Amino acid sequence: MDALAPVIASTLIAGTPLMLAALGLLVNERSGVINLGSEGMMLMGAITAFATTVAFGSFGLGFVLAAVVGVVMAAFFAWLTIWLGANQVATGLALSLFGVGASAYLGLPYAGESLQPPQFAIPILGDIPLLGPALFRHHPLVYGAVALCIAVAWFLGRTRPGLILRAVGESPSSAHSLGYNVRRIRLAAVLFGGMCCGLAGAFMSLVYTPLWMEGMVAGRGWIALALTTFATWRPFRVMAGAYLFGGITILTFHMQAVGVPIASQLLSMLPYIATIVVLVLISRNATWIRLNMPASLGKNFNPNT
């Protein structure tokens, strides 16, 4: 049983960046905009957070600046797609390619450096045997992500602004004729997505693996995008999916550690293959996807025509 606590603990940590990014992208997509730039925004968030923390010694500042970088990149994406009407898929790809290149460039002086993250523990709860190390000794953002999930679910399902945001995603022209500013609402959703991806990247380089390595996000931005589809755009399903994928990643580590006679490269393929398998299982039912997908997803809206 004692072996279980670290497995649960590391699953929660591995799932957190996926959940943060996917929740941001979920809100983003619920407004009708798909941003394929998540991988790039996460990488830029990761290097920004790492560089800031090395320079100023403050983990908090690292997280804040990573979020700011995510928002700035998302704002640029929003300007191109929402105001200039550029293709969302192509612009998102450009954002990812740019983020991959720019983070590799900015990160060169930090290659191989590592940080010593502070330890956290919730008083009293953290001392419970088994449960304490498994659940109550994590970075605050691990709990923050859970709180964010509840908040997003409440916002989208129970509040008026959430309803308006969903309306914009389903039928921007109806929302427009009711007098809502479709562009501004979409901008807000895209900026939120950028912030979450920036934070997710910061979590990668400051907490999950506290070091910088080129391309360290390793496709998690894309997996997060796939997660929103698996979850049929529902926040709690995103949480379940994120922990499932966190668990798969950790499983591969543990299999390597106990010496399962499978090459490490083949084990490392598992999260990617799992993504494809789950995507196939979910997408198989085309009607179900169509019913759940925001109807205007990926389609630009121009209020002047």
Place this chain on the structure above:
Amino acid sequence: MLRLERRARPSTLMAWCSPLLAVVLTAVCGAILFSVVGKDPIASLRVFFFEPVKDLHGWSEVGMKVAPLLTIAVGLSICFRANVFNIGAEGQLVIGAITAGALVLWLDDGENGGAWMIALALLAGVAGGMAWAAITAFLRDHFNANEILVSLMLVYVAQLLLSYLVHGALMDPDGFGFPQSRLFSDGWLLPVILPATRLHIGIALALIAAVIGWLYLSKSFSGFKLQVGGIAPMAARYAGFSSRSSLWISLLISGGLAGLAGAAEVMGPIGQLTPSISPGYGFAAIIVAFVGRLHPVGVIFSSFIMALFYIGGELSQSRLGMPSAITGIFQGILLFALLACDVLIHNRLRWAR
């Protein structure tokens, strides 16, 4: 203030000028970037746009980068025109390199080789790339799985597979444990077409691919059906054009060409299988395809520009003391610039009070 005003009809002139404008804009952004980090912007831009092509050797090196970029971008142009977003050309390239490389390692006895054998190995690369793309096509066709995400995930799988093979089955037994295969013998390497340089026949194959791609899109019925499906899916369905066959054709063509590029890389400049055989050609080719207006002849121009960025990035390491990762930044900026300039196809700028 400058305002955007919608044109009555899209401007053909701007459709052609926008890529040129984007290149100029990228150069301007690059100059600003260089001045920010304290380099002389003019001297820096010379490294990117002039130094690579100042002599024959430079041209041949650029040509070696054009070869894979152009080969892949021709396939992607066809794919994107059909509205099939194959983002995983990098993975198809890697698999093409593996199948071609494995075939060479299996047959190569140091004596044989020659034109027919090389052609066979290149075909193995094409088949490998096609097979890898076929996974994406099959999952899209039968299970409606998003081709962007599937093809992208398969890139990571392909790279890990290559790493697995060069650490294991295909590793050079006399290589002191280095993760790479043995060197291919001379009979299995692509012939050099420009004496005293490294420029190999891959560039000719790429140009042939561009011409055939152009003929396919503009002269064949199959190519026509494919494009109608991309522009107006409803019209295509009404006309009875199968969207399934468009999906398969476009993915197989682009996968096969990416596989060919991978095979030509390992049988050309690299000469063996190593863990990293492509500096992101498959992703750069996406930008090349868009900047080349998804036109097989247009991509000749844009792959040349992209090749300059690659060589410029390598040169800037020695000339400017800048890391070669700068290439990636330029690539991103170029695509952004193009997307921004494309706005002018449907809109015009007006001074308004």
